[in-house]
Amino acid sequence: MPVKEEGTILIHTENIFPIIKKAVYSDHEIFIRELISNSVDAIKKRKMAAFAGDCVAADDEKIKISIDREHKTLTISDNGIGMTSDEIKKYINQVAFSSAEEFLEKYKQPDDGFIGHFGLGFYSSFMVAEEVEIITKSAKNDSQAIQWKCNGSPQYTLDESDKEEIGTDIILHLMEEEIEYIEPSRIKTLIKKYCDFMPIEISLEEEVINKMNPPWRESKQNLKDEDYIELYKYLYPFQGDPLLWVHLNTDYPYNLQGILYFPKISGRADWESGEIKLFCNQVFVSDSIKEIVPRYLLPLRGVIDSPDIPLNVSRSALQSDRRVKSIGNFIAKKLADKLKTLKKDETQFYADIWDSIAPFIKIGAMEDEKFAEQVKDIILYSTTKVPVEDNEENNGLVKSGSKTFTTLEGYKNRLTDENKKILYSTDEVSQSTALNMWTSQGKEVLKLDTVIDTQFIPWLEEKNKEINFVRVDSELDESIKDDSPEIADKDGNTKSETLKKIISSALNNEKVTVQIQNLKGDNSPPSLILLPEQMRRINDITALMEQKLPGLPEYHNLIVNSNHPLIQGLLKLNSNQIVIEGSSKSEEGQLASDIAIHVYEMAKLSIGGLENKDIAAFQNRNAELLGKLMKNFV
């Protein structure tokens, strides 16, 4: 016979009570947050009811914490709305019953700002107290004050009390093992931690402990820069001033206030832990909200205060929560808006702080498509272009200290040739020869030389497929070489062919491709090493996999500048020599060969490609060569 029945699941209070007391909250100390939150709510409710003419308003709203060492009690007193015996029976005796919804319904308040909603917080007091007393007098006219007592079992007593003032005292008789909470310093620390920005005065031993008035709840118009800086320094002492901040304030589609700061980072930013503090209705909840803001914003600091972030779910559930994701996106969008405004209205300031904010923006753009879309036009690049006063070309160029910044758009607008090519350098020192060669021809080069740029360049290329990004030392182009035809000598060889032979045979290394070029410009070097793009990338990846620094790839191109006096001299020196394979070389032939090797090693040295062990040999050859050359003059 099929069994068909409907019913109600029963809960044994004896079994569930210990679970509520111990397991709902993992951290014992939060009882203080819960009880003070209840007091704040009660004070707000009294204010609302008094406004509607249902009771008398309090003279001054306050919460008082008192300690009685002798009786080992901690008392939280407020002059809020209090409770009648019926309300005690309804909201305290019934676990998981909160008065918040009913109250809001009654006073037709849409957005409450009440802290408690679940009807559980009060029971956290049993985590630290063996007995809890409530002595309360309701603000409703002619209410009888009452006393409720419970020793942690599901039994309670309810009695009349002679309390005269409206409000509630919660008296905790502390357990022996929780006696630490009798210490004023411990309680003070906890109030500072959880209740610092609660809107009602909280005092302990006649001293007001909390700061109150959270600036993020103020309107922007009422705040000056000093107020923002003061809050930053208060929350993050000894960290210097922030770079800039964003004030968030929204009530749709979710309720969220906060102030986020870009810190001045010296050294490595912390991309792991997160330092933004999470509040819910001004009550501190957590020190790190890794799960809420996108990863690239983790080094930011400040406060997010939102009752819309679900706190009753696990952290991993938070990460996949759609609402939380959309809050994260909202925060990123607000930051992007602020940066766009800065770039537009405070261009100089934006350029001055660019190096500090660049890591957030570049990583953000790479990790988040939407963010990339918002910031792509405000990314700055340090450039070799020097702004000329009152010149149209200055469009988009901003000087900051020793640097000049441009946008990608600005660079593109200055390009004159058809071939859309963006030149960049990743290391001003090791690429200086190639870099100078381009700049001396009037070419603009972007300096993409931070650690993040190694990943950012491929991203840029991907996003700007119509443009060719070329590293300064990867290839030459028509603008810097002179390709006028050469005349062959009596043996049918051109100068270039002869030079190539001299140098190739001196180097005797088939992995080095020798190319002779007539480079334009007086400043062009006698030789330089070029690393064709693909070859260099493979080399970089291999080094990365082997966890080494990428050195000079074995296969590379040596460009020899036939326009340079040194190379022309080399050609002359060799012109009378016939080097027969296998036979010993004449003195001039040996000198020409030594110079050829030296020319190659100079090119290697300038890109940092000469290993330490080769430097001594290089110097010996240098001295020897100079010595030989001197012989002709002295």
Ligand SMILES: Nc1ncnc2c1ncn2[C@@H]1O[C@H](COP(=O)(O)OP(=O)(O)OP(=O)(O)O)[C@@H](O)[C@H]1O
């Ligand atoms: N100090 C107080 N003054 C007046 N009423 C109180 C006070 N403390 C608790 N209450 C009443 O008891 C109810 C239950 O409190 P409890 O702390 O268990 O839950 P809550 O504050 O409503 O929600 P949460 O579990 O989210 O904190 C409250 O909704 C309120 O009506």
